[in-house]
Amino acid sequence: MTKRTLQLKIYRYDPDKDEKPYMQDISVELEASDKKLLDALVRLKGVDDTLSFRRSCREGVCGSDAMNINGKNGLACLTDLESLPQPVVLRPLPGLPVIRDLIVDMTQFFKQYHSIKPYLINNDPTPERERLQTPEDREELNGLYECILCACCSTSCPSFWWNPDKFVGPAGLLAAYRFLADTRDQATSERLDNLEDPYRLFRCHSIMNCVDVCPKGLNPTRAIGKIKDMMVARAV
Amino acid sequence: MTVAKRTFDAVIVGAGGAGLRAALQLSEAGLKTAVLTKVFPTRSHTVAAQGGVAASLGNSTEDNWHWHMYDTVKGSDWLGDQDAIEFMCRKANEVVVELEHYGMPFDRTDNGKIYQRPFGGHSQNYGQTPVSRSCAAADRTGHAMLHALYQRNVRANTQFFVEWMALDLVRDSEGNVVGVTALEMETGEVTIFHCRATIFATGGAGRIYHSSTNAFINTGDGAGMAARAGIPLEDMEFWQFHPTGVAGAGVLITEGVRGEGGILRNASGERFMERYAPNLKDLASRDVVSRAMTTEINEGRGCGPDKDYVLLDITHLAPETIMKRLPGIREIAIQFAGVDPIKEPIPVVPTCHYQMGGIPTNYKGQVVVPKNGDPNSAVSGFYAAGECACASVHGANRLGTNSLLDLLVFGKSAGETVVEDFNSGALPLRELPADAADYSLSRMSRLESQTNGESVFDVGLEMRRTMQKHAGVFRFDDLLKEGVAKINEVAERAKRTEIKDKSKVWNTARMEALELDNLIEVAKATMVSAEARKESRGAHVRDDAPDTPETPNGRNDKEWLKHTLWYSEGNRLDYKPVNLNPLNADTKPIALAKRTY
Numbered sequence: 001m002t003k004r005t006l007q008l009k010i011y012r013y014d015p016d017k018d019e020k021p022y023m024q025d026i027s028v029e030l031e032a033s034d035k036k037l038l039d040a041l042v043r044l045k046g047v048d049d050t051l052s053f054r055r056s057c058r059e060g061v062c063g064s065d066a067m068n069i070n071g072k073n074g075l076a077c078l079t080d081l082e083s084l085p086q087p088v089v090l091r092p093l094p095g096l097p098v099i100r101d102l103i104v105d106m107t108q109f110f111k112q113y114h115s116i117k118p119y120l121i122n123n124d125p126t127p128e129r130e131r132l133q134t135p136e137d138r139e140e141l142n143g144l145y146e147c148i149l150c151a152c153c154s155t156s157c158p159s160f161w162w163n164p165d166k167f168v169g170p171a172g173l174l175a176a177y178r179f180l181a182d183t184r185d186q187a188t189s190e191r192l193d194n195l196e197d198p199y200r201l202f203r204c205h206s207i208m209n210c211v212d213v214c215p216k217g218l219n220p221t222r223a224i225g226k227i228k229d230m231m232v233a234r235a236v
Numbered sequence: 237m238t239v240a241k242r243t244f245d246a247v248i249v250g251a252g253g254a255g256l257r258a259a260l261q262l263s264e265a266g267l268k269t270a271v272l273t274k275v276f277p278t279r280s281h282t283v284a285a286q287g288g289v290a291a292s293l294g295n296s297t298e299d300n301w302h303w304h305m306y307d308t309v310k311g312s313d314w315l316g317d318q319d320a321i322e323f324m325c326r327k328a329n330e331v332v333v334e335l336e337h338y339g340m341p342f343d344r345t346d347n348g349k350i351y352q353r354p355f356g357g358h359s360q361n362y363g364q365t366p367v368s369r370s371c372a373a374a375d376r377t378g379h380a381m382l383h384a385l386y387q388r389n390v391r392a393n394t395q396f397f398v399e400w401m402a403l404d405l406v407r408d409s410e411g412n413v414v415g416v417t418a419l420e421m422e423t424g425e426v427t428i429f430h431c432r433a434t435i436f437a438t439g440g441a442g443r444i445y446h447s448s449t450n451a452f453i454n455t456g457d458g459a460g461m462a463a464r465a466g467i468p469l470e471d472m473e474f475w476q477f478h479p480t481g482v483a484g485a486g487v488l489i490t491e492g493v494r495g496e497g498g499i500l501r502n503a504s505g506e507r508f509m510e511r512y513a514p515n516l517k518d519l520a521s522r523d524v525v526s527r528a529m530t531t532e533i534n535e536g537r538g539c540g541p542d543k544d545y546v547l548l549d550i551t552h553l554a555p556e557t558i559m560k561r562l563p564g565i566r567e568i569a570i571q572f573a574g575v576d577p578i579k580e581p582i583p584v585v586p587t588c589h590y591q592m593g594g595i596p597t598n599y600k601g602q603v604v605v606p607k608n609g610d611p612n613s614a615v616s617g618f619y620a621a622g623e624c625a626c627a628s629v630h631g632a633n634r635l636g637t638n639s640l641l642d643l644l645v646f647g648k649s650a651g652e653t654v655v656e657d658f659n660s661g662a663l664p665l666r667e668l669p670a671d672a673a674d675y676s677l678s679r680m681s682r683l684e685s686q687t688n689g690e691s692v693f694d695v696g697l698e699m700r701r702t703m704q705k706h707a708g709v710f711r712f713d714d715l716l717k718e719g720v721a722k723i724n725e726v727a728e729r730a731k732r733t734e735i736k737d738k739s740k741v742w743n744t745a746r747m748e749a750l751e752l753d754n755l756i757e758v759a760k761a762t763m764v765s766a767e768a769r770k771e772s773r774g775a776h777v778r779d780d781a782p783d784t785p786e787t788p789n790g791r792n793d794k795e796w797l798k799h800t801l802w803y804s805e806g807n808r809l810d811y812k813p814v815n816l817n818p819l820n821a822d823t824k825p826i827a828l829a830k831r832t833y
Contacts, residue, residue, distance in 0.1 A: 016739040033484065035572075046693035049745035050737040054275075057451040059487045059568060061379055062279040078571060099422060100742040106276070119387035120339025130293075130336040132348030138341065145341045145373075145380060149278055184339065 004030040006040050007087040014050070014100055021098065025087065037084065038065055038076040052101040060215060063150030066093055067102050073152040073213040093155040095164065108164045109151045109171070116168060116176040116194065121187035137183040144178035144223060146216050147171060153210035153220055159203040166199035170210035170220035173201065177223035180230065192231055201227060239417075239426050239673040243665070244270045246433040246654055247416060249402045249458060252280030253378075253640065254622025254647035255437030256385035257331075258601075261651025263392040267658060270429060271394060272418050274401040274453060274747070277386045281439055281451045282643065285378025286564065287355060287492030288370030289335075289640035291328035295349040296368040301325040303360060304369065305818075308638060309826040311357045311521050312631025313774035313791060315471065315799070317815040320599040320627040322823055324638075324645045331644040332371050340384035342373050343561075353495040353561070357521040357635040357833070366519050370637040375490050375564040381640060400427075401747055402457060403676040405434070405465040405618075406668065413603075413618035414666045416461070417676040421747065424740030426680065428672050432663040433617055433654045436462065436595060436603075437647060440623035441758040442475075445588035446700040449481050449488040458624035460754025462595045463761065464675075467605060467615065468801035468810065470626040471593035472758065473766035473776050476634055477709050479525040481587025483545035485572040489565055489584060491636040494518045496561050498550040500529065501581065502537040508546075513833040520833035523633040523775045526586035530709045533585075540583060547581035586709050591758075592634055592775065593765075594626035596801065599819070601625070601650025606801070611812035617663065619654060621646040628799065631814075632774020683749055689734025692749045699726045699752075699759050707766050711778045716767040723763045724807070730756045761802040768809055771796040788830035797828075 005027050013021035028044040038058055045051050054064040058077045065076040068091040070084060096104040122131075154160045154169035168176065176195060179185045195201040201224065210220040246262050248255045251273035262269040273280070292299040304325040309316055336342055336350060343351035352368040360367040373380035389396075399421040406415045406428065415430045441456025442448040459469055479500070480489040494500070500518055502508045512528040513520035520528075529546050538544050550558060555578045558566055562577075569577045596604050598612060601621050607613035622643040629642055657663045706719025730752055737745035772781040772790030781790030801810040816825055 014739050014741060016741050035485070045744075046691075049692070049735055049748075050739070052737075052742050052744050056275055056279050056453045057281065057284050059284065060571070061283050061376075061564075062275070062281075062451065064275065064279050100739070103742050110276075114390055117391075119391040120337075122337075126337055128333075130333050130342070130350050133344050134348050135344045135346065138344045141341045145383070146376060148283075148379070149276070179339075182339065182341075 006030055006081065008044070009087045009089045010051070011091040012101055013098055030081070035081060036077050037069065037079040037081060037088070040081060041076055052103055054103055061148060063148035066150040066152045068092065068094060073156045075150060075152070075215045078215050093151055095155045095161040106151060109154055109169070112168045112172040113149065113175060116172050117187070117191065118175045118179070120179065120182065120185050122184055123186060131184050133183055140181045141178060143218055144174060144181060147174055147218060148216060150215065152213045152215060156209040156213045158207060159205060163199055163203055167203035168195070168200050170224070173204070173227065174218065174220040174223045177227050180227065189234070192234060195227065196231065239428055239677070241428045241430055241668070242270070244268050244429060244431045245658060246435065247272060247429045247431045248435045248437060249416060250280070250437035250439060250622070250624070251277035251396065252437060252439050252622065253282035253382060253385060253643035255435070256382070256389055257644050257647030258435050258437060258621060258651035259389055259394045260385070260392055261648055261655060263389065263394045265655040267655065269395060270397055272397045272400045272402050272416070272429065274399060274421070276398050277396065278383055280382060281454055282378045282382040282640070284451065284488065285381070285640055286375045286488060286490035287495065288353060288372035288377045288637045289332055289381065289644070290355070290358065290369050290635070290637035291332040291371055291641065292325070292369055293329055293332065293350060293352060293371065295345055296352050297360065299360065299367050299369055301328065303362060303367065304328065304358070306362045306826055307358050308629065308635060310363065310831060311633055311635040312629070313633055313831055314793070314797065314828050315628070315631030315773060315814055317628050318817060318825055319815050319819040320629050322818040322820065323599040324629050324641060327645045328641055331641070331648060335381060335384055335644070338384045338388045340373065340380050342371060353492055354519060355495050355636045356491050356519045356525065357516070358637070359516070366516060370492065370495060372492065374560070375492055375562045378640065401750065402461060403679070403750065405461045406672045407465055408666055408669050412616040412666055414668055415672070417673050421742050424743060426673060426676060428668065430665070430668050432658065432665050433619060435601070435650050435654065436620040436624050437622045438624045440591040441755060442588050442591065444699060444703045444755050444759045444762065446704040447481065447486050447585070448588040449478055449486055450588070455751035455755050456758040457751065457754045458620065459594060460757040463757040463804040466803070466805065467595060467603065468803050469593060469761045470596040471628060471765070471800050472761035472802055473769050473800060474592035474632045474774060475588055475762065476522055476590035476592060476775055477526040477586040478589035479522055479529055479586055480548050480584040481589070482568065482572045483583035483585045486587050487568055487572045488589070489548060489568065489582060491522070493548060493550060493562060493565055496550070496557060497553050498548055500525070501547045501549050502532045503539045503543065504537065508532055508537070516833040521633055522636060524833055526709050527777060529586055545583040545585045548584045549581040550577050551579060551581060590634055590639060591623055592626070592630040592632065594624050595620040597621070597625045597627050597646070599627060599649065600653040601646050602653060606810065606812060617666070619650040621650040632776060679750070679753070683733065683735060683746065684738065686732060686734040689732045690729045692733050692735065692745065692752055695726060695729045695733060696752055696755070698729070699723070699755060702726060703759055703762065707763055711766060711776065713778065713780055716763070719763045720767050723759050727756050727760055757804055760804070760807060764807055764809065765800045765802050769796060769800065793828055
């Protein structure tokens with residue numbers, strides 16, 4: 001079998017030795033079994049062990065290997081090598097501080113996720129068996145609970161770039177709506193109060209980059225719209 | 237090098253299902269707890285579980301824990317300890333209902349209860365007919381569970397140390413466990429975590445094999461740390477090969493596909509499982525199905541140009557059922573097999589999936605080792621739960637959905653035991669040895685200064701290939717013997733690994749070298765234990781163990797109804813009895829019998 005070569009241009013920065021970041025031109029010989037971008041990165045790391053990136057499940061459920069691929073955020077493990085024009089340009093997720101190479105500091109992202117109280121609130125006495133929920137009510141959670149917290153969406157959102165400390169961002173707001181939409185949750189008004197300010201929810205201008213990049217095919221913009229509807233409904 | 241020290245009541249290593257479930261117990265009881273995890277908690281491999289968690293809720297079909305216990309003991313090929321199995325099956329409803337209360341988005345039945353589907357090896361009335369026992373959230377049960385557990389821990393204010401890799405267990409001169417050393421990825425600094433109780437919940441080590449459903453992070457860190465610290469590893473010859481990994485990619489396709497009606501077919505389109513398991517067919521136990529598939533392939537009835545896989549067919553299911561119950565599987569098939577399962581069957585092969593053995597524990601989550609004639613003497617201050625532990629509930633073969641149940645039940649149980657021991661004063665903060673960090677630091681500095689050494693990538697590849705070739709679905713005496721020699725050679729090479737990356741900051745090369753040390757312990761344990769066990773039982777099947785009336789399916793209860801214990805020091809083996817007695821006197825033991833499905 002003929003060897004395939006992949007040309008890459010990778011953002012490199014090791015604060016221990018580099019004064020500033022630089023783009024590295026590099027190529028890697030692929031094996032026939034290398035199908036996804038992550039396969040190529042792992043192959044490359046076998047040659048140059050200094051290349052740093054996060055990865056784990058390699059099947060799109062853990063959310064570790066989000067990066068900016070040819071200008072668009074995505075998961076390396078779900079990106080077909082065949083689909084990529086070369087050289088493949090890889091940068092860390094935009095808008096978050098870079099720790100090293102393709103590894104970003106996600107503190108701000110998780111802080112916003114935590115700020116929406118991402119857990120079920122129900123103060124009734126705990127029943128002995130499961131709480132009942134109709135299949136229709138359960139279906140309301142589809143398209144919401146599947147989020148893998150990869151941050152592709154929030155780091156593609158201009159509103160999040162400008163105000164990462166004040167705007168919750170698409171991932172956090174998707175999670176907020178996941179609990180608002182859950183018939184078992186009792187904290188609707190508390191949750192809406194928590195988002196009622198000029199920035200936290202309302203900085204979303206429906207640019208829809210989040211929808212465009214979500215590797216799980218989720219739609220944070222729609223969830224945000226529904227929260228806005230709930231805000232309006234309770235105001236009248 | 238200066239080493240910082242931090243003190244806690246308890247340290248949990250790992251934030252997958254077992255670690256998070258244990259953490260809830262400790263946080264809610266007010267213990268000062270640190271959870272160390274090398275990845276953000278929701279990136280732990282529990283996230284990849286698909287088909288469901290077992291509990292005899294009986295929401296769709298009649299069920300009870302006695303039947304579940306029977307299925308689990310039979311599934312284990314009688315190697316599982318019946319006290320731990322009874323404990324797990326009786327606790328199942330409680331821990332699953334708790335998850336629902338935490339907010340887990342289970343699918344629902346028409347009357348609003350948790351949706352349950354059939355799964356391999358689970359039956360009604362002691363092996364009679366399939367039962368719907370697997371509680372599911374579509375085919376993303378692990379993801380839904382892990383996120384719900386993490387969310388509940390956010391509510392409980394659990395303190396996480398995210399992207400910290402534990403390096404070594406710290407024991408005092410009497411063998412008590414007094415903490416762990418850990419490396420902070422972002423700074424490269426080593427810290428000693430000094431504590432009263434250490435709980436390992438580090439997951440499995442499926443990455444010892446070349447073809448594996450496991451995540452890159454599944455490197456047996458807990459097993460490796462325990463083994464280096466003199467704790468034996470139990471039953472490591474028993475590895476589950478999941479019947480349906482995507483051919484080539486290794487990515488998991490849940491058994492829930494067959495639970496929803498999927499059928500395995502060979503090159504002529506035959507539903508071959510009817511020949512191997514006339515009763516449960518495609519829903520027989522995983523070891524049985526994996527062997528049947530391998531036999532079909534070995535005898536020339538595989539599919540594709542190289543006849544090296546079989547097909548998993550769901551084209552006869554309604555597209556709506558696939559979209560509703562198996563949406564993630566459809567995505568995976570399209571992404572990794574290039575087929576839409578609504579229209580075309582999925583190419584699959586048996587793929588390494590789960591470690592049945594591990595750090596020996598009892599049903600309370602205490603780590604137990606032979607001492608002064610007692611085969612199960614608790615190591616003070618040390619607990620383990622989930623895939624890294626061996627309670628032992630899975631014995632020689634785990635049933636699907638019992639892994640998520642294991643991590644819930646024993647994560648909770650380990651947490652409860654620590655809280656009880658803490659409250660009763662049985663957990664003093666023992667003095668830290670003066671050289672507590674020396675061993676870890678010497679490993680780090682060896683790696684730092686190594687020249688003309690071995691590449692981590694190459695040694696890892698050699699280990700994975702050796703395991704795949706010498707300790708696979710079917711095992712052969714000559715291959716195992718060669719395998720022991722080879723893996724010992726690989727282990728020698730691993731002592732001389734060299735990394736080019738010398739940065740302090742997020743040094744993944746260093747991390748992978750340290751992970752390889754852990755994998756190597758597990759690989760040696762597996763090969764040495766497998767070579768020694770001269771019978772077929774569950775997932776360990778040798779060609780030289782004949783099926784006779786005295787040795788049904790090659791299982792030799794007279795000589796081999798015992799747990800293996802492997803010690804890293806001297807690469808030596810010991811054995812201990814299987815507990816055939818249930819926990820409660822009024823529960824009837826499940827008597828030994830030939831395993832058929």
